Amino acid sequence: MCALLLSACGNLQNSSLSSGGGDTSKSTVQTTSSSDSSSYDVLLSGGKYKTSPISGLxxxxxxxQFNSRSFESGLMSLSKKQFSTNSYVFQEGQVLSASTVTNWLARKSKKNSSGLNPASNGSTDENKRAPMYFQQMLEEDYLTKQDGKYKLAGMSIGIAMNKIDYYQKKQYGATYKTTISTEQQKEQGQRIAQEVVKRLRANKQVGNIPIVVGLYSVAPEDTLVGGTYFQYSVSKSGSLGNWSTLNYKNQMLPTVNGENAINSSDSDAFTNFKDNIQDYFPNLSGVTAQAHYDGNNLKSMDVTINTQFDGLAQITSFTQFVQQSASKYLPSGADLDINIQTVDAQQAVVTRTNGKFNSHVYNAD
Amino acid sequence: MCALLLSACGNLQNSSLSSGGGDTSKSTVQTTSSSDSSSYDVLLSGGKYKTSPISGLxxxxxxxQFNSRSFESGLMSLSKKQFSTNSYVFQEGQVLSASTVTNWLARKSKKNSSGLNPASNGSTDENKRAPMYFQQMLEEDYLTKQDGKYKLAGMSIGIAMNKIDYYQKKQYGATYKTTISTEQQKEQGQRIAQEVVKRLRANKQVGNIPIVVGLYSVAPEDTLVGGTYFQYSVSKSGSLGNWSTLNYKNQMLPTVNGENAINSSDSDAFTNFKDNIQDYFPNLSGVTAQAHYDGNNLKSMDVTINTQFDGLAQITSFTQFVQQSASKYLPSGADLDINIQTVDAQQAVVTRTNGKFNSHVYNAD
Structure with a gap:
């Protein structure tokens, strides 16, 4: 998983705004400089950060809620394989409009010939209806500087495919659900991706630039973890190439509903960590983690600790203790993001990125 | 001001629990080890973190809400002058009981001869009544290892003195207030401190250990900054020594109600920082700071930025940009603690401690 941490231990003292476009006034084109060579600089076009018009459709x-961030970060992570962070700057997608994507996300119909979800077959039965496969779309633009100006030089498209399609039989009615198989997600996702690339190629802003497409499986509402990208493909200039399979998996720890651990040694390690801190600080209301895997290999863990105390000395001491316990018990290869909070507020954060711990207590003075 | 940051860039890999008391089982005495030689290790007595029974009275x-943390962190900061972080471990105050301190905080009366607030003079007039001077009390214990056991070897006492005493003339009635002069705070604070030390010396748990006493001025309800310690004294073994004056001041930036800036160049620097980030990211709902001074010398700044956006790419880019702008505009000597949040949640944090920047975006994967 793409951590997107702006880890900067001391190397950002001389950071500055770079100006582009042959004009140094801020009203033209500038970038925010990443402190980290593994992150993209970001284009501020016309002196402003520009959001994508299709965001959130x-x-x-x-x-x-866990889907939206991993949908974004996962696509950026896939993009890095194709568009080097040294050569390209990032901008949220500016080519596709909200009205276009609204039509694409809808069902195909007489009124909406561009719809990429299947036409209704008339049934509202969970197993007989044609489900909404295509849930959401994300465009990311990658630009390079050519003749002193930033130009669109690459694009990444995220296609979010439902695992479960939630629907109502009548407006404001009860919610039903149609489950979509992994095979259907793959088949429908590839169909939609090919059609999207074909349409983008017809857009003269896009032309023949490389396009990365990732297929994302949306996590159901009750899973407490986000979804993951399961396939991606690159179109160098024409249509899409071969599909590569991704083995990302997320799991909530401790496991719930008798689910088997993806990796039992990670699950045991987390239980030992949890037991250790609960032994010393009994007033904790919850210690849970989202474990992120590539295959069976733990990449990172997002831990949330809910405390019932918020005194400064206790939070500070607890934060020290959490860091020690994490270092002792949690798998050493994984990046960590440990949030310590009360019902009201964030209290402290402990991170480990590439083996390096860092911690911070909020409002400590 | 005591920053209490557990700054640990890579030096905590080998941290571990130290066990004391000549017994290695966790049910006896252990400490949480600070990652930083300028912070105290914390005693876990009986294998648990122990809170002070007088906390919050x-x-x-x-x-x-800004008072409680600076009341704690300020006293710990004063304690470091007397009790070296290398020799002493910290524990929340365990000597004074809740019932004792409840009586001390109350008015002196026939029923409560130990009350340290003045007896009522019968008046409820704002300017004629005897106000409640003494608002809150804090005990911090400092222990050293003697013959293999941790023993109480030093104590710090925080005496919080009201600047404004809020009161009701009848139960559930309107709130009135009596303003207390700086001279009265000082005079009453010293009277209370001397009496407290006298009573502590009579307690055989305390005996003749050094006691640090700090007098803290409670910030009024509407100031948006916390209070500060204004005097402290040390009692080596008997009564209190001379009082030392502290010149800590806090100020909200931008300044409000036509207040003059404590240091106009800091205030201007903050305005430039604020304007710069609002130029590039117009959808910010607020950028404010608590500036912490020692005299006219800016020690640290806690900045809060409220955003209306929470997309990952935008928050990440914004966090980069905030760090760049802070580096460029904010006074270089001051420690920084910049919190980026939406109404719902903490989104990112940027800190600068001893000149070293660090930033973190929440839930980035």
């Missing part, structure tokens, strides 16, 4: 309901 | 109402 969805086909059906899904209240799982 | 107050004489009168004051809803200013």
């Amino acid at each position: 969805t086909a059906a309901d899904n209240s799982n | 107050t004489a009168a109402d004051n809803s200013n």
Whole structure:
């Protein structure tokens, strides 16, 4: 998983705004410089950060908040394989408009011939209806400086595919769900991706630049983890090339509903960590983790600790103790992001990035 | 001001629990090890973190949330002058009981001869009544290892003195306030401190150990900054020595209600920082700071930035940009603690400690 941490131990003292476009006034084109060569600089076009007009558009309901960030970070991570952070700057997608993508996300119909979800077959039965496969779309633009100006030189497209399609039989009615198989996600995702690339190629802003497409499986509402990208492909100039399979998996720890651990030694390590801190600080209301895997290999862990105390000395001491316990018990190869919070507020954070610990207590003075 | 940051760039890999008391089982005495030689290790007595029974007891109402943390961190900071972080371990105060301190914080009366606030003179007039001077009390214990056991070897006492005493003339009635002069704070604070030390010396747990006493001025409810310690004294073994004056001041930036800046160049620097980030990212709902001074010398700044966006790419880019702007505009000598948040959640944090920047975006994968 792409951690997107702006880890900067001392190397950003001389950071500055770079100006481009042959004009140094801030009203033209500048970038925010990343402190880290593994992150993209970001284009500030016209002196402002520009959001993508299609951001947040969805086909059906899904209240799982963990999807949106991994949908973004995962696509940026895939993009790095194709568009080097040294040569390209990032901008949120500016080519696709909200109205275009709204039509694409809708069902195909007489009124909406560009719809990429299947036409309704009339049924509302969970197993007989044609589900909404295509849930959300993300465009990321990658630019290079050519003749003193930033030009679109690469694009990444995220295609979010439902695992479960939530729907109502009548407006404001009860919610039903249609489960979509992994095979259907793959088949439908590839169909949609090919059509999207074909349409983008017809857009003269895009032309023949490389396009990365990632297929993302949206996590169901009740999973407490985000979804993951399961396939990606690159179109160098024409249509899409071969599909590569990704083996990313997320799991909540401790495991729930009798689920088997993806890797039992990681799960045991987390239990030991949890037991250790709960032994010394009994007033904790919860210690949980999202474990992120590539295959069976733990890449990172996001831990949330809910405390019932917020005194400074206790939080400070607890933060020290959490760091010690993490160092002792949690798998040494994984990046860590440990949030310590009360119901009201964030209290402290402990991170480990590439083996280096860092911690911070909020409002300590 | 005591920053209490557990700054640890890579030096905590080998941290571990130290066990004391001649027994290695966790049910006896251990400490959490600080990652930083300028912070105290913390005693885990009986294998648990022990809170102070007097924590949170107050004489009168004051809803200013910024007081409680600076009351704690300021006393720990004063303690470091007397009790070296290398020789002493910290424990929240265990000597004074809640019932004792509840009586001390109350008015002196026939029923409560130990009350350290003045007896009521019968008046409820704002300018004629005897106000509640003494608002809150804090005990911090400092222990050293003697013959294999941790023993109480030093104590610090925080005496919080009201600047404004909020009161009701009848239960559930309107709130009135009596303002207390700086001279009265000082005079009453010293009287209370001397009496407290006298009573502590009579307690055989305390005996003749050094006691640090700090007098803290509680910030009024509407100031948006915390209070500060204004005097401290050390009692080596008997009564208190001379009082030393402290010149700590806190100020909200931008300044409000036509208040003059403590240091106009800092205030201008903050305005430039604020304008710069608002130029590039117009959708910010607020950029404010608590500036912490020793005299006219800026020690640290806690900046809060409220954003209306929470997309990952935008938050990440914004966090980069905030760090660049802070490096460029904010006074280089001051420690920084910059919190980036939406109404719902903490989004990112940027810190500068001893000149070293560090930043973290939450839930980036």
